[in-house]
Amino acid sequence: MFKLSNVRRPRPSLKSFLWGSLGGSAGILAVILGVGIYIVETLIRPKRLATFALYTFSPFELGIPAEDVTFPSLHNDHQVNGWYVPHPDATTTIIVSPGYRGSRSDVLGLCALLWKAGHNVLVFEYYGHGTVVGMPVTLGYREINDFLGAVAYAKQRSPDTRFGAVGYSMGAAVSIMGTARSPEIEALVADSAFATHRRVVEYAVRRTLHLPFIIFDWVTDLMLWLRAGYHFNQVEPLRDIGRIAPRPVMIIHGMKDTIVDPHDAPLLYQAAAEPKELWLIQNVEHCGAYFSDRAEYMRRVTAFFDLYLKQLPPVMQDSEDSEVITEPEVKSHPLSEAS
Template structure:
């Protein structure tokens, strides 16, 4: 029995269809890699309404602290909500700044500890977190305007005569450092688990947790985020912020087991800092943002000792 030979025209037509299918697949993959993944990640980071503290009804009263509800504006016009725990003894007000996808509740135990030690304390929700307004979350870039709004509110309405100390965790630490670099109303900063720069932390997280390459995904993410919300990622640099803070005291804190913001970051910023009153605390075994919970007595003693020397 003779084999049937396919006519040349049919073979040619089949090859054309296979080429078209292959090109379509390649285009879809390229669009996915260069567009869908970075745009989706950018959207999730900036637009998410996820909140780990959602439904948590704790207030300072649970820990025996007197407080009042406050509202104020960021310097770019977002209405922000918070609590004020007032003390008249030490002439220092500490503004506490929470991390991404959290709320003021993350800082509540620290706030009441500091209040019990004699300090006035402000804790508030960043834009698009908790009870505050806001369109975007930006890991600290725009949140620095929230911190500056809190500083302005303390200076003008709450405790005009007090020294102001900023204390933040993760995103809150980044926002605090950037805010302090832009206003001399801040006397000192306590930076817990910050990153080096926006580009560095995006690259690190993409590689460490998502197994994504810097090219093209991270570069596309940075460009898309810059285009979407006006975030200048080259200016979002905490080393530059620490340099601008000058000789004002900064305490850098990190968790020894932090995979997201490893201790080398705090050590690097400590080296960059020009202040003769700078300090560094690495808490062994602490994961990201958990230095306080891992060793509360060591953490609090270091913070109180640092503030007392300002």
């Protein structure tokens, strides 16, 4: 037999070890960077309009007297598309906004029922998300300007009415941030809202990659700044919802949501001040509460608006709460672009 005791095994040099470690680290960093870029590009990239995307239901099929309208966003840098549905006896106007990559047609059924309940309705779609596509979008950072433009247009169309808002998914998150900046909105329904921009991205990464988001957090935030001009912490409904009180908020969320973490709803509820309502629905997916029980959904929503916009008198806000945010405050407490 051969004896192996005297066989010399080559020892790796310190230089080889360092180069190997650097190569491995560079590979890991490249993967992290690639994932961060992919997340941001998926989030903001323009979307092509499918051939039959416009072949959908309109107010015509539902027999409601909707007008095609356009109005400027807050800074008048583009026009926002919407439908305005006037009710002859309305003392209230409800502003309805769909979610990320959503169109006004997505929420048309709700709009028709709100109109039949006696409200004026303004429903719009965020620029770049609905029928107008082909330009980069964000997840609420620039979209809040469309919401504030909708508030200004609703005031112009029906200045003597009281205003409420309903939003879905990103539209709900934007409605929270926009209502905090719009004392005209006296009651808000937020369906499937995310608590923070970071949390909704983290939830998607955990569900798809099955990895902790902390690995990709810093590089994704950096790429978001480089590619879209903002950071995660500039879109945080969780920070803004406490500024809405004493105006009421209703938070709705399905507990089987695979897009927005269902735990975001209790977080938002805890951060909100009274009056507030929380409706969690078991075995319901993202924005599925309306479709799981249309009658109960509309009963709750119409009762909410009837109470706070028709029966109870307007609430008095402290001037400090309704004060428009000034530029120095934005610098010390980064908020969304609209601030």
